Amino acid sequence: MSNYILVSIIVFYLGLLFVLAFFAEKHRNSRWVNNPYIYVLSLAVYCTAWTYYGSVGIASKSGISFLAIYLGPVIALPLWIVLMRKIIRISKQHKISSIADFISMRYGNNRAIGAIVTVTCLIAVIPYIALQLKAVSETFSLMTEKSDYVSKGFFDDSTFYIALLIAIFVAFFGTLSTDASKHKKGIIATVALESILKLSFFLVIGIYITYYLFDGTTDLYVRASQMEGFAQLSSFGGVENGFNWIFTICLSFFAIFLLPRQFHVAVVENDNEKHLKKAIWLFPLYLLLFNVFVIFIAWAGNINLPSSVNNDYYTLLLPLQEGHWALGLMVFIGGFSAVISMIVVSTLALSTMLSNNIIIPYGFIKKLVEGNPIENAKNIKNMRRISIFILIILAYLFYINFSAQLSLYSIGLISFVVISQLAPSFFLGLFWRRGTAKAAKTGIMVGLAVVFYTLLLPIVGQVFMPEASWLQDGLFGFAWLKPSQFFGLDYLTPESNAFMWSLAFNGLSFVGLSLMAKGDYRERNYAEMFVHHENYENLQEGAFVWKGEAYVADIKRLLNRFLGETKTDRALNIFNRKYSISETEEKADARLINFSEKLLTGSIGSASAKILLSSVSKEKPIGLVEVLNILEESKETRATNRLLVEKSEELSTMANQLKEANEELRLQDKLKDDFLDTVAHELKTPITSIKAASEVLEDEQMPKELRRQFLENISNDTDRLEALIHNILDLEKLSGNRAELDIRSRKINATITKAIKGVEQIAAKKRIQVEFVEQDYLEGFYDEDRILQVLTNLLSNSLKFTEEEKGVIKILLKEEKNAISVAVEDNGKGIPVEDQNYIFEKFYQSKNQNIKKPKGSGFGLAICKKIIEGHNGSIWVDKNFRQGARLVFTIPKTK
Amino acid sequence: MKKRHQQKLLLISLVLFLIWNVPFVSIFDGDYQLFGFPVFYVFVFLSWFFAIVASYIILKRFYE
Numbered sequence: 001m002s003n004y005i006l007v008s009i010i011v012f013y014l015g016l017l018f019v020l021a022f023f024a025e026k027h028r029n030s031r032w033v034n035n036p037y038i039y040v041l042s043l044a045v046y047c048t049a050w051t052y053y054g055s056v057g058i059a060s061k062s063g064i065s066f067l068a069i070y071l072g073p074v075i076a077l078p079l080w081i082v083l084m085r086k087i088i089r090i091s092k093q094h095k096i097s098s099i100a101d102f103i104s105m106r107y108g109n110n111r112a113i114g115a116i117v118t119v120t121c122l123i124a125v126i127p128y129i130a131l132q133l134k135a136v137s138e139t140f141s142l143m144t145e146k147s148d149y150v151s152k153g154f155f156d157d158s159t160f161y162i163a164l165l166i167a168i169f170v171a172f173f174g175t176l177s178t179d180a181s182k183h184k185k186g187i188i189a190t191v192a193l194e195s196i197l198k199l200s201f202f203l204v205i206g207i208y209i210t211y212y213l214f215d216g217t218t219d220l221y222v223r224a225s226q227m228e229g230f231a232q233l234s235s236f237g238g239v240e241n242g243f244n245w246i247f248t249i250c251l252s253f254f255a256i257f258l259l260p261r262q263f264h265v266a267v268v269e270n271d272n273e274k275h276l277k278k279a280i281w282l283f284p285l286y287l288l289l290f291n292v293f294v295i296f297i298a299w300a301g302n303i304n305l306p307s308s309v310n311n312d313y314y315t316l317l318l319p320l321q322e323g324h325w326a327l328g329l330m331v332f333i334g335g336f337s338a339v340i341s342m343i344v345v346s347t348l349a350l351s352t353m354l355s356n357n358i359i360i361p362y363g364f365i366k367k368l369v370e371g372n373p374i375e376n377a378k379n380i381k382n383m384r385r386i387s388i389f390i391l392i393i394l395a396y397l398f399y400i401n402f403s404a405q406l407s408l409y410s411i412g413l414i415s416f417v418v419i420s421q422l423a424p425s426f427f428l429g430l431f432w433r434r435g436t437a438k439a440a441k442t443g444i445m446v447g448l449a450v451v452f453y454t455l456l457l458p459i460v461g462q463v464f465m466p467e468a469s470w471l472q473d474g475l476f477g478f479a480w481l482k483p484s485q486f487f488g489l490d491y492l493t494p495e496s497n498a499f500m501w502s503l504a505f506n507g508l509s510f511v512g513l514s515l516m517a518k519g520d521y522r523e524r525n526y527a528e529m530f531v532h533h534e535n536y537e538n539l540q541e542g543a544f545v546w547k548g549e550a551y552v553a554d555i556k557r558l559l560n561r562f563l564g565e566t567k568t569d570r571a572l573n574i575f576n577r578k579y580s581i582s583e584t585e586e587k588a589d590a591r592l593i594n595f596s597e598k599l600l601t602g603s604i605g606s607a608s609a610k611i612l613l614s615s616v617s618k619e620k621p622i623g624l625v626e627v628l629n630i631l632e633e634s635k636e637t638r639a640t641n642r643l644l645v646e647k648s649e650e651l652s653t654m655a656n657q658l659k660e661a662n663e664e665l666r667l668q669d670k671l672k673d674d675f676l677d678t679v680a681h682e683l684k685t686p687i688t689s690i691k692a693a694s695e696v697l698e699d700e701q702m703p704k705e706l707r708r709q710f711l712e713n714i715s716n717d718t719d720r721l722e723a724l725i726h727n728i729l730d731l732e733k734l735s736g737n738r739a740e741l742d743i744r745s746r747k748i749n750a751t752i753t754k755a756i757k758g759v760e761q762i763a764a765k766k767r768i769q770v771e772f773v774e775q776d777y778l779e780g781f782y783d784e785d786r787i788l789q790v791l792t793n794l795l796s797n798s799l800k801f802t803e804e805e806k807g808v809i810k811i812l813l814k815e816e817k818n819a820i821s822v823a824v825e826d827n828g829k830g831i832p833v834e835d836q837n838y839i840f841e842k843f844y845q846s847k848n849q850n851i852k853k854p855k856g857s858g859f860g861l862a863i864c865k866k867i868i869e870g871h872n873g874s875i876w877v878d879k880n881f882r883q884g885a886r887l888v889f890t891i892p893k894t895k
Numbered sequence: 896m897k898k899r900h901q902q903k904l905l906l907i908s909l910v911l912f913l914i915w916n917v918p919f920v921s922i923f924d925g926d927y928q929l930f931g932f933p934v935f936y937v938f939v940f941l942s943w944f945f946a947i948v949a950s951y952i953i954l955k956r957f958y959e
Contacts, residue, residue: 071915218928221933236935288943
């Protein structure tokens with residue numbers, strides 16, 4: 001493939017990423033760029049060219065050890081539910097924009113620690129970026145068929161231009177805002193896309209090699225196992241190898257937290273801690289998919305390719321050997337994606353660290369204090385842009401000078417060893433309050449020194465003075481000082497050797513020094529805020545203890561320089577409202593100092609923010625004990641306040657409940673009154689009529705026939721009265737739940753037949769048909785007398801409202817899941833729609849007295865309802881039945 | 896998420912760390928194969944996959 005075609009494809013691809021980043025920035029609030037999947041895919045920036053090409057190289061040469069690089073993160077991810085959540089919450093609260101900020105903040109906003117962490121990251125990551133450039137350059141020359149291609153200078157090397165294009169991309173999208181903690185949606189969107197591309201292309205090529213070039217996995221295994229040295233590729237080796245294996249797993253475990261690019265995507269760019277829910281299982285799955293085909297590609301390369309080629313590029317060489325250029329190009333683009341995303345995120349994170357933790361606090365702070373907001377913003381952005389270019393050029397120079405000696409795998413591992421020097425101060429700092437700034441500084445430096453001697457020196461030495469004897473024989477001729485076999489341990493790989501000794505010395509110095517001397521009050525304050533984060537989360541600015549003198553006006557002037565007047569005013573307004581502080585307040589308190597520090601941290605880093613604020617205030621040092629007391633106190637005040645709020649909420653709910661109960665009582669009272677009124681009225685009517693009749697009867701000359709008539713009237717009215725009183729008593733007994741129901745399992749058929757017998761005579765008289773289809777097996781749980789009462793009532797209602805001769809009454813039985821439903825339907829005049837909801841109320845009928853002559857007490861259905869409810873059943877009017885009336889009730893079924 | 900359920904996830908990490916290290920891992924250091932995967936890879940990939948499924952279930956059920 002021609003050089004120019006490939007370059008134009010690369011430029012086109014980069015252009016595509018520019019467009020994508022541009023749109024993602026433009027729609028930064030859209031769901032497409034704010035979801036857990038984008039978060040998971042951005043974490044996959046962990047898989048670089050090292051994964052894409054290097055894993056295969058290792059799998060084909062030395063076997064299993066490539067896997068250890070992924071097992072560390074897989075072990076780490078479930079811990080994220082505790083660890084990463086804590087880190088994210090702390091970082092959000094303090095507006096942290098890099099790992100250097102995080103560690104320096106933990107040790108009291110220490111400027112020197114920020115710088116040391118930044119330098120460590122630079123040492124670790126610049127070679128790592130160089131590794132990526134090496135991969136691009138080498139795959140580029142494989143694609144253009146110039147495998148003997150050696151660059152003769154910057155300007156005829158296409159890698160140099162590719163690196164420059166990537167730098168422009170980062171410089172443009174990485175510095176849109178001076179606030180480094182602001183999310184870079186554009187860059188993250190491109191990283192996510194690249195993560196999809198690199199995985200799917202790698203899977204496609206894996207499937208192509210395994211199933212197209214070979215006859216599946218088993219075929220590959222059989223053919224590979226006949227090759228020389230195969231046993232070593234698929235086995236673990238001795239127990240001594242086990243140590244290398246453990247150390248590599250530990251290295252990658254640390255790397256997933258500590259690599260600047262990982263910290264950036266996992267913490268700084270996290271916009272919702274709920275994304276962890278997906279990340280914890282989805283990211284290991286991503287890594288698993290990436291690793292499934294590695295061994296098969298490696299074996300296929302060993303079988304098909306001559307041993308003279310670089311094992312790292314089997315993935316690319318296999319399709320090229322078959323003449324499948326399109327597939328080769330796809331692999332190249334996948335690897336290129338892995339490279340770009342790594343370089344982009346790393347340089348972005350490193351440039352922020354470089355500007356916020358070294359350039360500004362150690363050089364430009366004075367200049368910035370004098371500048372105006374627009375100039376400052378411009379200067380800060382330019383600083384970061386220049387840092388980005390310097391970083392990429394440094395990486396390029398490293399690649400030119402060192403890459404010939406080192407494979408992708410070893411450069412990657414060296415980076416991991418260097419970055420793991422941050423582990424003691426990072427992890428112990430999260431859980432151990434005693435860790436001090438001095439100990440952290442010393443620990444990291446001791447660790448770096450050991451790494452330098454055991455790992456870096458031999459590499460540098462090999463390049464510049466290959467004959468030096470001390471590399472082989474140890475310093476001053478002492479064999480135990482031999483760099484790659486410190487203290488004579490000869491079975492560890494150079495990286496494991498360096499890792500073990502550096503971390504041992506580093507951790508020991510950190511813990512030892514922390515125990516020997518206490519940190520100052522500021523360190524202790526931040527240690528408290530980090531370690532017991534959950535206690536201080538709610539206190540926010542109140543968790544920062546500060547005593548001294550400062551004026552609001554001075555602080556405001558300072559903020560103006562970096563944020564501009566409108567932003568400063570807005571921020572201070574929010575602050576004043578939050579703590580209800582008067583606007584005319586002249587003196588600043590600890591909360592304002594902390595708030596302003598946070599505001600500045602995003603733009604200039606936490607160390608510089610602290611320096612600037614102490615320049616406008618006079619801080620009085622306070623004792624450690626006092627700091628702890630004040631913290632304890634504010635924590636308690638907070639707790640008491642919360643308790644008070646809870647109590648008052650409880651009281652108000654109780655008051656509401658009382659109010660509701662009161663209203664309910666009133667309603668009941670009114671119902672009772674109404675009931676009494678109606679009862680009195682009902683009782684009065686027959687009594688009046690009895691009284692009138694008995695007065696008439698006093699006349700002794702009354703004809704016998706008439707007299708009999710009146711006596712009969714009196715007797716009828718007394719009957720009515722008796723029935724009424726009986727019903728009232730019955731109803732009251734039922735509503736007060738005083739009626740004892742004799743509930744037993746009974747056959748519903750028998751009961752219904754009995755009820756029909758009771759009304760048979762009246763029915764026969766009116767020549768109304770009563771139909772009932774028996775269903776023998778149904779049994780219900782009920783009180784027979786009561787249900788008989790209900791049935792009789794319903795039947796006599798039906799008899800009342802159906803016409804003579806034409807009337808038909810049906811009783812229908814239906815079995816339901818837990819109940820038996822009984823329907824009584826007739827073809828009478830039906831129940832008017834407006835009445836249907838009220839017929840079960842007491843005396844409902846009596847309200848319609850004018851139209852319909854009363855033929856009962858008006859209690860019948862109310863009593864029925866009470867009875868059915870007493871059986872845990874229900875009774876209702878079937879509103880869909882139009883040919884008359886249909887009343888349905890249910891009673892529990894015997895199982 | 897309740898502490899108890901968080902600890903289930905921590906347990907997954909702990910178990911993975913133990914089974915992927917010597918001496919446990921050396922149990923699977925043989926020259927058998929399953930569908931072309933050497934037994935060592937079968938062990939690592941399967942335990943890896945089970946860890947994913949377990950984390951998924953725990954998070955799905957208990958993450959609030």
